Amino acid sequence: MNINRTSNPRIVIVGGGFAGVSLAKQLSKQDVQVVLLDQHNYHNFQPLLYQVSTGGLEPDSIAYPIRKILKDYSNFQFRLAKVLEIDPIESKVITDIGELKFDYLVIASGSETNFFGNESIEAHSMAMKTIPQALDLRSLILENFEEALLTTDLQERNTLMNFVIVGAGPTGVELAGALAEIKKGILPKDYPDLDTRLAQIHLIQSGDRILKEMSDKASEKAEEFLEELGVNVWKNLRVSGYDGKTVTTNCDTTFETATMIWAAGVKGANIKGIEGADLVSRSNRIIVNACNQLKTYPNIFAIGDVAQVETETHPLGYPMMAQPAIQQGKQLGRNLKRLLEEKRMVPFIYKDKGAMATVGRNKAVVDMPNFKFQGIFAWFVWMFVHLFFLIGFRNRMIVFVNWVYNYIRFDREARLIIRPFKKKLKSDVN
Amino acid sequence: MNINRTSNPRIVIVGGGFAGVSLAKQLSKQDVQVVLLDQHNYHNFQPLLYQVSTGGLEPDSIAYPIRKILKDYSNFQFRLAKVLEIDPIESKVITDIGELKFDYLVIASGSETNFFGNESIEAHSMAMKTIPQALDLRSLILENFEEALLTTDLQERNTLMNFVIVGAGPTGVELAGALAEIKKGILPKDYPDLDTRLAQIHLIQSGDRILKEMSDKASEKAEEFLEELGVNVWKNLRVSGYDGKTVTTNCDTTFETATMIWAAGVKGANIKGIEGADLVSRSNRIIVNACNQLKTYPNIFAIGDVAQVETETHPLGYPMMAQPAIQQGKQLGRNLKRLLEEKRMVPFIYKDKGAMATVGRNKAVVDMPNFKFQGIFAWFVWMFVHLFFLIGFRNRMIVFVNWVYNYIRFDREARLIIRPFKKKLKSDVN
Numbered sequence: 001m002n003i004n005r006t007s008n009p010r011i012v013i014v015g016g017g018f019a020g021v022s023l024a025k026q027l028s029k030q031d032v033q034v035v036l037l038d039q040h041n042y043h044n045f046q047p048l049l050y051q052v053s054t055g056g057l058e059p060d061s062i063a064y065p066i067r068k069i070l071k072d073y074s075n076f077q078f079r080l081a082k083v084l085e086i087d088p089i090e091s092k093v094i095t096d097i098g099e100l101k102f103d104y105l106v107i108a109s110g111s112e113t114n115f116f117g118n119e120s121i122e123a124h125s126m127a128m129k130t131i132p133q134a135l136d137l138r139s140l141i142l143e144n145f146e147e148a149l150l151t152t153d154l155q156e157r158n159t160l161m162n163f164v165i166v167g168a169g170p171t172g173v174e175l176a177g178a179l180a181e182i183k184k185g186i187l188p189k190d191y192p193d194l195d196t197r198l199a200q201i202h203l204i205q206s207g208d209r210i211l212k213e214m215s216d217k218a219s220e221k222a223e224e225f226l227e228e229l230g231v232n233v234w235k236n237l238r239v240s241g242y243d244g245k246t247v248t249t250n251c252d253t254t255f256e257t258a259t260m261i262w263a264a265g266v267k268g269a270n271i272k273g274i275e276g277a278d279l280v281s282r283s284n285r286i287i288v289n290a291c292n293q294l295k296t297y298p299n300i301f302a303i304g305d306v307a308q309v310e311t312e313t314h315p316l317g318y319p320m321m322a323q324p325a326i327q328q329g330k331q332l333g334r335n336l337k338r339l340l341e342e343k344r345m346v347p348f349i350y351k352d353k354g355a356m357a358t359v360g361r362n363k364a365v366v367d368m369p370n371f372k373f374q375g376i377f378a379w380f381v382w383m384f385v386h387l388f389f390l391i392g393f394r395n396r397m398i399v400f401v402n403w404v405y406n407y408i409r410f411d412r413e414a415r416l417i418i419r420p421f422k423k424k425l426k427s428d429v430n
Numbered sequence: 431m432n433i434n435r436t437s438n439p440r441i442v443i444v445g446g447g448f449a450g451v452s453l454a455k456q457l458s459k460q461d462v463q464v465v466l467l468d469q470h471n472y473h474n475f476q477p478l479l480y481q482v483s484t485g486g487l488e489p490d491s492i493a494y495p496i497r498k499i500l501k502d503y504s505n506f507q508f509r510l511a512k513v514l515e516i517d518p519i520e521s522k523v524i525t526d527i528g529e530l531k532f533d534y535l536v537i538a539s540g541s542e543t544n545f546f547g548n549e550s551i552e553a554h555s556m557a558m559k560t561i562p563q564a565l566d567l568r569s570l571i572l573e574n575f576e577e578a579l580l581t582t583d584l585q586e587r588n589t590l591m592n593f594v595i596v597g598a599g600p601t602g603v604e605l606a607g608a609l610a611e612i613k614k615g616i617l618p619k620d621y622p623d624l625d626t627r628l629a630q631i632h633l634i635q636s637g638d639r640i641l642k643e644m645s646d647k648a649s650e651k652a653e654e655f656l657e658e659l660g661v662n663v664w665k666n667l668r669v670s671g672y673d674g675k676t677v678t679t680n681c682d683t684t685f686e687t688a689t690m691i692w693a694a695g696v697k698g699a700n701i702k703g704i705e706g707a708d709l710v711s712r713s714n715r716i717i718v719n720a721c722n723q724l725k726t727y728p729n730i731f732a733i734g735d736v737a738q739v740e741t742e743t744h745p746l747g748y749p750m751m752a753q754p755a756i757q758q759g760k761q762l763g764r765n766l767k768r769l770l771e772e773k774r775m776v777p778f779i780y781k782d783k784g785a786m787a788t789v790g791r792n793k794a795v796v797d798m799p800n801f802k803f804q805g806i807f808a809w810f811v812w813m814f815v816h817l818f819f820l821i822g823f824r825n826r827m828i829v830f831v832n833w834v835y836n837y838i839r840f841d842r843e844a845r846l847i848i849r850p851f852k853k854k855l856k857s858d859v860n
Contacts (some may be wrong), residue, residue, distance in 0.1 A: 002582055041572060042846040058488040058828075060844040067620040068843065078621070080576040080847070097580055131848055142471060146510040149526055153431055190497040193507070394835045394843050398488075401831055405824045413498070413824050414490040416472040417510075419849065420560055 012102040019304025019325035020108035026333020028073040039082040054178035055415035086273035111305035114265035124244040135291040139421040162257035168210035168266030177359035180229035218365040221374040225359035290347035302329040444530040449734025449755035451539035456763020469512040483609035485845035515612035541735035544695035554674040569851040592687035597694030598640035607789035610659035611621035648795040651804040720777035733758040
């Protein structure tokens with residue numbers, strides 16, 4: 001890769017997600033050369049992906065060009081590149097556009113869907129971790145309804161109008177709620193000749209409560225909200241397979257559906273070259289010390305979802321969500337500065353700012369460290385927080401306009417089949 | 431296709447563009463059963479496609495779900511279907527989802543890019559008639575700049591940063607202007623290490639003036655505007671071929687570019703089954719009488735771009751743009767009503783409301799029947815008119831917000847490579 005070295009040490013960051021971007025910002029105005037690598041030219045605001053899948057928002061308004069984030073930082077370089085391998089010995093990364101030497105490497109490659117090795121599920125279910133995947137899901141949902149109109153076979157129509165969401169974390173819950181609102185508000189208008197009662201939304205959870213990362217109160221309330229919206233919540237039920245038509249479980253219960261969304265697990269998006277039980281955890285995350293530093297390679301760091309910071313408080317690492325990623329990025333920025341000044345690095349301590357999830361209009365749950373609340377106020381807080389963390393003034397404006405409109409009109413207008421999904425294979429572009 | 435017949439006569443409309451939609455609206459509350467067929471589930475506002483290609487607008491905000499347009503009309507059916515053939519004898523259409531009988535058929539299938547049989551150009555150039563094509567172009571432009579960063583070969587970098595637009599109609603002119611503004615406003619910020627002077631924008635016109643459908647004053651002024659923006663305008667130059675790297679012309683001039691956009695011609699999107707010199711013109715448009723009726727098949731009509739209404743004033747038919755389509759849709763709506771009441775149909779007379787084109791910020795040209803003006807006022811008129819004709823309140827809001835933002839910030843933020851173009855073949859989904 002033809003990037004000229006400067007006199008300053010070179011820090012290569014892999015990944016422009018929450019962790020990578022917050023580190024990048026922290027490193028601006030430092031005497032370092034920073035090269036950010038990402039396979040996309042945009043930063044993607046994952047928490048709102050489910051609104052793209054359900055026609056509430058345009059993809060462009062929850063994504064932001066990485067070059068624009070970095071444009072004021074003179075010591076930055078961005079390259080649109082997929083990192084194929086890391087060579088810790090030679091201190092270089094191998095990418096699809098060539099090799100790059102580094103003095104320090106920060107792996108912020110995030111997480112990916114975890115199918116736990118179940119091939120039938122991986123082959124036939126939809127994931128929702130990237131914008132292309134979210135658009136594929138949007139198309140599939142709409143295509144299914146169009147197809148449901150064409151068949152006279154009630155069994156088949158059933159299959160086309162059923163939705164099964166596996167995994168009742170925030171993503172699963174929010175998606176289930178959004179689909180329920182589409183069923184209630186949009187289907188009857190758009191498809192007067194379809195019996196929309198057929199459209200069943202099933203949310204399946206292997207554990208005994210939904211939103212298990214959150215408080216009992218939040219779980220209960222969220223479940224109550226989902227039931228109000230007509231979502232069928234299944235607990236203590238484990239999905240064992242899916243052939244594109246029938247969902248099988250660990251008991252006799254089965255579901256007929258053309259759309260199964262897999263939101264039941266993520267794993268670290270570790271990169272070839274970082275290997276070995278002492279470096280990579282069972283969830284494929286990179287094991288780092290409290291300064292986000294790798295055991296055997298002191299000039300390599302990992303932050304965000306891909307990093308497993310082992311502490312007493314969190315033996316399995318911090319939760320794989322935005323807050324730990326943002327905080328680790330900031331902290332590592334400061335630590336790299338200290339490192340270059342030959343000062344001791346300061347261990348990272350996670351400030352838990354709480355968690356929240358929205359189920360539908362006026363329906364959300366918020367857990368703050370010492371204040372938990374649910375309902376319409378929680379819903380406004382949820383919206384405010386998400387608008388606040390969106391990058392870019394224009395994006396905030398557009399998302400806000402859409403939300404106000406959708407709220408007043410009970411509508412979601414971005415329901416266009418722009419890239420038909422059924423006509424092609426699942427998006428190979430992730 | 432399982433659509434139950436009602437006691438009312440069935441009118442089948444092929445195409446949900448300007449013509450089809452304005453006819454559909456006109457037929458609401460009539461005692462007819464209307465079935466609208468389109469291969470997309472959305473109405474696409476073509477005049478703003480160029481802003482999607484250049485990152486100024488999201489695709490979702492210039493498209494509108496057809497079902498939503500029709501949702502209040504009880505006598506309407508929509509089917510997502512591609513019409514493969516028309517059988518005028520049997521009075522039925524054959525589609526990819528089955529056959530459908532009609533009492534009256536209205537062909538409103540619009541127009542498609544005309545490569546005039548030049549295979550090299552068709553194979554390697556970009557067209558811009560559909561949203562997927564516009565998104566492909568957006569990706570290609572951005573991917574070219576990313577690639578330009580990677581090469582040290584100046585010649586290659588040149589090729590990647592040059593743009594050749596063939597055809598100086600409104601589309602070509604507006605696209606050239608938008609690219610020039612990107613070169614000026616965004617490239618230097620996004621790609622500080624690229625010499626953006628290399629980015630040359632060429633607009634090639636075979637005739638001796640641009641915007642030839644418009645007044646001399648408009649042409650001159652538009653050309654002046656383009657030159658102010660640094661666009662190279664070539665007149666009396668005919669492009670003869672393109673191999674993906676080099677554009678050849680009818681004289682010695684050649685252009686090195688990785689991106690040639692073909693906006694030099696359209697033809698009617700006629701459908702198999704409507705054949706014969708007396709029915710189909712050289713530009714593949716369906717020849718109809720002043721009531722938009724086919725000569726040999728009195729129960730079949732054609733409106734919009736695909737229809738060639740032969741009149742003394744317009745021997746080659748009306749211009750292929752929104753206004754004639756909208757007006758013909760309205761008029762045919764009234765005429766079908768008269769036909770069913772066994773009254774004589776009223777011949778269509780085109781009310782020329784003028785034409786307009788925008789070149790860049792504060793730069794537009796407007797020809798009204800008895801009032802022609804250019805510059806900033808024309809630019810505001812252009813924006814107002816386009817906002818007015820956009821379907822949907824939300825779309826108007828979103829587009830307006832984007833325009834205000836882009837104007838104030840000299841920016842276009844929707845520059846995301848969401849579906850990499852180079853990694854795949856040209857979008858087969860049109």
